[in-house]
Amino acid sequence: MSAEPVERDVSLQTVDELAAATGFTVRTTRYYASLGLIPPPIRKGRVGYYGPDHRARLELIRALQDHGFTLQGVERFLDGLPKDVTAEDLAIQRALITSWTSDSADEIFVRIARELRRMGLPKDALAQAQEISTRYMEGLVHELSRVFRDQVIEPFRQTHHSAAEVERFEQTLPRLRDLTVEAIVAAFQEAANRTISRSLEIGIKP
The missing domain is CATH 1.10.1660.10 (Multidrug-efflux Transporter Regulator; Chain: A; Domain 2)
Structure with missing residues (x-):
C-alpha cells in the first residue's frame, strides 16, 4: 500500500x-x-x-x-x-x-569633476566642494531618514497589511526618492537665492 x-x-x-x-x-x-x-x-x-x-x-x-x-x-x-x-x-x-x-556616486563625482576641470576650476576647489557636500548631505540624510522611519515606516509596520498593500507601498518608494531629490534641489536653489540677495544688499558680489 x-x-x-x-x-x-x-x-x-x-x-x-x-x-x-x-x-x-x-x-x-x-x-x-x-x-x-x-x-x-x-x-x-x-x-x-x-x-x-x-x-x-x-x-x-x-x-x-x-x-x-x-x-x-x-x-x-x-x-x-x-x-x-x-x-x-x-x-x-x-x-x-x-x-x-542607482549609479555609483563615485562615478557621478568623477564625471562632474572632469567637466568642471574642463571649465578651468582648480582641482583643490573641487575636492573641498565635494568634502563639504558629503559632510552636509550625510547629516541631511540622517535627519530625513529619522523622519521617514518614525512617521512612515513604523506606522506602516504597526498595522496589518495585505500582500497587495505591501506591494503598493514598495512601488511608492522609488517615486518618494525622486520627490525627495527634487525637494532637496529646490531647497538648495532657494537657499542660494537668499544668499545672493543678502550679498547684494550689503554690496558684496556673490
Whole structure:
C-alpha cells in the first residue's frame, strides 16, 4: 500500500522553485541556508519547503549584494534585524534599499569633476566642494531618514497589511526618492537665492 501524499501549503516552495523565483542557483540557496542567512527549510516528509520568510530574506540578500555588500556585510546586516522580523518587514527593508540604488556616486563625482576641470576650476576647489557636500548631505540624510522611519515606516509596520498593500507601498518608494531629490534641489536653489540677495544688499558680489 503506497503512502498518502503529504499535503502541501500553496505558499511553500521547493528549493528549485525558490531559487528560480529569487534568481539564485539551487547550490547558492542551500549554501546560504548552511551559513544561517536563511532559516532551515520546513520539512514535510522527506522534502524541504521554503515559505514567504525564506523568499523575503533571499530577495533582501540580493538587494544588499546589488548595493555593494559583501557576504560578511550581508551577515552582519541580517544579524542586526529583530528576531521577530516578518516577511513584510523584510520586503520593506528591501524596497528601501533598492529604491535608492542607482549609479555609483563615485562615478557621478568623477564625471562632474572632469567637466568642471574642463571649465578651468582648480582641482583643490573641487575636492573641498565635494568634502563639504558629503559632510552636509550625510547629516541631511540622517535627519530625513529619522523622519521617514518614525512617521512612515513604523506606522506602516504597526498595522496589518495585505500582500497587495505591501506591494503598493514598495512601488511608492522609488517615486518618494525622486520627490525627495527634487525637494532637496529646490531647497538648495532657494537657499542660494537668499544668499545672493543678502550679498547684494550689503554690496558684496556673490
